[in-house]
Amino acid sequence: MAEAPVTGQRRPMLFGTKRSALTGALAGERPALAGEGPASAPGYRPAVSLVPAALGRKASSADWISVHINLLRVTDSLLIAGAVALGYHRSSPGLLDRTSTAAGIAASVALALIWIAALEIYKTRDPKVLGVGADEYKRVISATFRLFGFIAIASVVFSIESGATMFAVSLPVGILSLTANRWLFRRRLATEKAKGRHLSRAIVVGEPEDVRYVVQQIEKKSGPVYKILGVCLPGSRRGARLRVGEQLVPVLSSTDDIARTVRLAQADSVIIAGPLPGGNKFIRELGWRLEECSAEMVLAATLTNVAGPRIHWRPVEGLPLMHVDIPQYSGGKHILKRVVDVALAGAALTVLSPLLLLLAVIVRMDSPGPILFRQDRIGKGGQTFGMYKFRSMVVDAEERQAVLHDTNEGAGVLFKMRNDPRVTRCGRWMRKYSLDELPQLWNVVLGDMSMVGPRPPLAREVSGYERHTHRRLLIKPGLTGLWQINGRSDLSWDEAVRLDLYYVENWSIPGDLLILWRTFRAVIQPSGAY
Structure with missing residues (x-):
């Protein structure tokens, strides 16, 4: 296949319709189609057949993530209970006083339950942030500080003397233990994905220049997320290969046959690397077809050096406008x-x-x-x-x-x-x-x-x-x-x-x-x- 030279400096960011931007590294081998070419070809990697995968592949991956989240939920709850219990023990002035003890226990239980609920409300266990970037830690810290900010205000308004001690003990213990717990689970998740397990099986779609950049970025970043099955290029046919750095990535089909290719490959994600023939109408209709395959569509916006916190979405009568904050260099x-x-x-x-x-x-x-x-x-x-x-x-x-x-x-x-x-x-x-x-x-x-x-x-x-x-x-x-x-x-x-x-x-x-x-x-x- 004739390859188009890289002529621009696009810097796409990935925006998922079901998951947020993911820029994890690619772990394991980059599969090629069975019978794609001779094993002696430069950059050739061991072949993986594109016949329908074993039934239940997606369910197995989803089940594993569900188990991971539930384990995280249990350990978070235990750590919160421990932090609150320690704070209660340090703040309770008279454990032999049945009235104050009963009220203190009730308040502690309420605090623990609200804290656990806050982690759920702030979506600290959302699959799209698990093991990727700092957003997971930010959500845990934000949920905790906002909860204890409310407690601090309530302590002042209602003159709750033990509230300050609870704040001084439970807050730092909880923050440290929860973030340490997330780090340990990240290590577990990274170990599994480094072995090529539980990765999102992805197909990258777009012009050769855009596809090359997206695949290279996915490879270079830490925290494996995607396993690239191959690419779909306008006007290309299955059996061709696209050179990406020192690799030859298999071309699975043209952009006119993406939905069928997704079904055959049992892909979890389709990454749109840039503009496609047919424009927005084609992408919209592709999204409808991918719903039938239970595959997510991830869009790469051609923005340079823009991180998630600077991006805000504002829907205007069905038109999603993306606002990018101007960097601040003082203040x-x-x-x-x-x-x-x-x-x-x-x-x-x-x-x-x-x-x-x-x-x-x-x-x-x-x-x-x-x-x-x-x-x-x-x-x-x-x-x-x-x-x-x-x-x-x-x-x-x-x-x-x-x-x-x-x-x-x-x-x-x-x-x-x-x-x-x-x-x-x-x-x-x-x-x-x-x-x-x-x-x-x-x-x-x-x-x-x-x-x-x-x-x-x-x-x-x-x-x-x-x-x-x-x-x-x-x-x-x-x-x-x-x-x-x-x-x-x-x-x-x-x-x-x-x-x-x-x-x-x-x-x-x-x-x-x-x-x-x-x-x-x-x-x-x-x-x-x-």
């Missing part, structure tokens, strides 16, 4: 970010002070030169600041870089080498585990950097920026960021820029906390650090 949200930065950086400097002292001694003993390396970097608004690191290179590293220019392995305007001869002995393992970056906590306290943000660039890098890349400088650079948890030096320049721009326009406090947690995991299991 109360940024003040709160600064408060969190100072608190976290100050606490980290205090806790890590023995480690910092030990690293300083090691650097001093390893090679001649200063302990700290100060380098001018470009911060918010293009302002220059001095960024601190433990010295991990020889003292004349800057002068020797010109000699090594031809061996540069970095992406874009970056200079990187896997086996840089300028790196000291202790510098190699400090850089691997990002320990050389710890002095930047002081930069965070000073206000030059944030705990999370875009990578802090050098002046020579900024001078080589394209026009849109300068948007990285709209907020403070970060000690860590999306670049840190997605491969660091292994990232291509375009991907590093895309991640930074995405963060600049879509950051949030819960998202920052999630990035910090994933940074800890990335440091323990380093990849792309050199």
